[in-house]
Amino acid sequence: MNIIPAGSNNQDLAVNDLFHALDAKLKNKCVGYAFVISYKENFCTGNSGGFCRLQQDDHPRVMTVFEKYNCASVSKLVxxxxxxxxxxxxxxxxxxxxxxxxxxxxxxxxxxxxxxxxxxxxxxxxxxxxxxxxxxxxxxxxxxxxxxxxxxxxxxxxxxxxxxxxxxxxxxxxxxxxxxxxxxxxxxxxxxxxxxxxxxxxxxxxxxxIFEKLASMPDMSCTEPTLQPALFYDNEDTTKTGRHMGDQRLNAGSGGWVMTTLQMAHLFRSIHHTEKIMPAALAKRMRDEHLGYGLEEVEGVMSYFKSGGESLDGREYSSLTMGFANGVHIEMMTTSHMALKNIAWDAFKEWYH
Incomplete structure (x- = not known):
């Protein structure tokens, strides 16, 4: 799905233009990144770049939208x-x-x-x-x-x-x-x-x-994989070994849930654009009354979002889920710290008209 009626007065916009705006703001700016763009209940596109394990760690590999990370404060939505x-x-x-x-x-x-x-x-x-x-x-x-x-x-x-x-x-x-x-x-x-x-x-x-209502999200956990987990890094010194959060069950609630970027997007779509998890009126209350979200207006379009991040011995990562009143939403994960909320806003403003 590329052409969507998401512009002002429902005019058509190309999702690929938003894709390129986001990718330009993330590429080569952090150790690794992944993002997904959706429109209402539909997956549109996604991309990734960089690494989730660097050469100094065993079994280095590139970052993908399938890598599991503790999604930090995005867990508050759960x-x-x-x-x-x-x-x-x-x-x-x-x-x-x-x-x-x-x-x-x-x-x-x-x-x-x-x-x-x-x-x-x-x-x-x-x-x-x-x-x-x-x-x-x-x-x-x-x-x-x-x-x-x-x-x-x-x-x-x-x-x-x-x-x-x-x-x-x-x-x-x-x-x-x-x-x-x-x-x-x-x-x-x-x-x-x-x-x-x-x-x-x-x-x-x-x-x-919540999760068992969604076929692609069984056995969700607050524990990261123990075998070659995706890691996060110090963006200022990428020679340091990566770190991960491990088992966060005893600290869960405000953070802790482990998801891929694709899974974050699927969860958000299912809460706000289907009734698989909750009635539409309840999902609307979440947005309208700030129940787990921050609210901001961007170029005349309301956004509702939850960003997150964790730091461990100088290594940081960031996560974000952000929806807009026109039905577009963006999920992002970076393996080192970035101000993802601002990146999503700026890309949206460049794209929306």
Whole structure:
């Protein structure tokens, strides 16, 4: 599919022109890159360049749209969709319900924690100012509480979505052993097992209710391949060995899901241009109410996006999913750091008329 009615007043535009604009902004600018362009529910085209493993690492290979990477904060879309599906189906609880009741029952609820709604987690207006991911750090975050004045402004924070790793299994009715009323020593001995149970049940729910709805995405994981995984690099010093994130199950929720660029595109198409995963009205709420997305207007066309990135010992990578109101969307992955949101915007502006 090349010619699409995606211009102003529905005039036809050539996808190949957007392809060339994107490719020019990525080629030779990073160690490796891949992107996919889609129109509504249809795959249009994609490309890749550079490397996902360099010569200093065993089994060097070129980058492709089939390479699996931890997609970083693009994972927030998975957690947001999973929570919305649960709230849509569950009686007596909704976006404006308080989230604290679905946290581990033995945790201490600090000041004003009981004022935070599910929607405030999804929109980063919860009041949390410390960004954490692990079970132990989340427990401390909740005990420390929040300042109500901090809820006045949006403050992007991984903690909001890391908590969904614990909330989603409890909302979904998974059987998780309660530690309430036990001695501190017993709790300390059992919390690592509980943390792993929450993580595995979160992954199980997302697999069954999101990924298994899509034939090309079975057995999705928060663990990167252990055999010759795709790596990411320091863009300023490409002689360094590559790194990878490994097993991120115990930190999942705000990040962690491992996908190819093609799979990111398929997931986005399926959420927003089909009803394979959720009703269209629910997908529209995700976009319109910033539930997992940032929103910006580009050349009179609204975009909704989630960008992500991770850094490990100076090695960085970037990910992006960005949709536009005209039905075009772009997914990108680079094996070293780039400002992908700006690249996608700039390419779109060059193309759109």
């Amino acid at each position: 957690s947001s969709a999973a929570l919305l599906l649960l709230l849509y189906k569950k009686e007596g609880v909704g976006l404006n319900s308080m989230m604290w009741e679905w946290l581990p029952s033995h945790w201490t609820m600090g000041n004003n924690i009981k004022t935070i709604t599910f929607k405030e987690l999804l929109t980063h207006t919860s009041g949390f100012r410390t960004s954490v991911r692990s079970y132990a750090d989340l427990k401390k975050l909740i005990k420390d509480g929040i300042n109500l004045n901090d809820k006045n402004d949006s403050y992007y924070n991984n903690s909001n979505y890391s908590l969904l790793r614990l909330i989603i299994p409890k909302l979904a009715g998974y059987s998780i052993l309660s530690l309430k009323g036990l001695s501190e020593s017993v709790i300390a001995s059992k919390e690592p097992t509980q943390a792993e149970t929450f993580a595995n049940d979160y992954i199980d729910y997302c697999r069954k209710h």
